[in-house]
Amino acid sequence: MSSQTAPAPAPRAEVERLESCYPVLSALSAPARGLLLKSAQWMRVPAGAMLFDDRQACEGFPFVVEGSVRVSKCAPSGRELPLYRVGAGETCIISSSCLLGHEDYNARGVTESDTLLMLLPKAVFDDMMGERPFRDFVFHLFAERIADLMQLIEEVAFRKLDQRLAALLLGKGRVLHVTHQQLADELGSVREIVSRLLKGFAEQELVRLGREQVEIIDAAGLRHLAHTGSFKP
Secondary structure, three states, X not given: OOOOOEEOOOOHHHHHHHHHHOHHHHHOOHHHHHHHHHHOEEEEEOOOOEEEOOOOOOOEEEEEEEOEEEEEEEOOOOOEEEXXXXXXXXXXXXXXXXXXXXXXXXXXXXXXXXXXXXXXXXXXXXXXXXXXXXXXXXXXXXXXXXXXXXXXHHHHHHOOHHHHHHHHHOOOOOEEOOOXXXXXXXXXXXXXXXXXXXXXXXXXXXEEEEOOEEEEOOHHHHHHHHHHOOOOO
16 A cells, blocks of 8 residues: 555444445454454555556455446556556455465556545455355456456557547546546556647647547547547448
8 A cells, every 4th residue: 555545544434424325334244344354454545646557466355335447557667558447335456366366466556536545454365255244245347347347448459549539538528627648547658649639639629628628529520530430421
C-alpha cells in the first residue's frame, strides 16, 4: 500500500455500508463474519494515491466501499493500458489472483477519487476461502472480470484505434471535458496519435474540438465509425 494511505477506525455506519456493498458478508457463518470484521483494516485514501504497483507484494484483499480504483498495466516506456476499474461492491481480480497464487502484483492500482476501502489481511483471506459463500463470491466476480478482460483484448487486437476512440467518446454526454492525454491514457495510446485522430474526426464534422473539450456534433456518424471502421456511409 502507498504511504499516502491512512488507517481509519470503522464506526458502525461504515460496517453497515460495507455489508450493503458486499451482501455476501451476511451469508458467512457467525465466527467467520466476526473474524473478518475484527481483522479488517480500514483506510481512507486520497484521489491519485497508488495502492499497489508492479512487482509489489500483495498485502491483502481490498473491499471498496466508496470511490474508485483504476487498475492498469504499465510499460517501461511509461505508457499504460487501463484494464478495469474497481468501484463499491466490486473486487480486484489481480489482488485475488496474487493472493491465490502467492505472487507479486503485475499491474498498478491508483485511486481515481477519494476512496474508502477495507483491506482483509492475506491470512484472513485464506481462512475466508474456506467459507463457501465467500469462495463463490470471489470466483464469480473473477469470472466476470476475466470476461471483461477478454473483451478488452479483443478490442485492442481486432479493432482499429479510431474505432475504439469513437466508441470511447460515445455515451459520455454531448460535451466531454477531457484532454487528449486523458483519452490516450484510456486507450493505452499516446497523445500525438489521439490528437491526429480527433483532428480527422473534426474534419469529418463528427466532433468540434476546444481547449480540454470535445463536443460531439454527429453521434450517429461516430457510432457508424465505431461499428464499421469507416466514416459516414
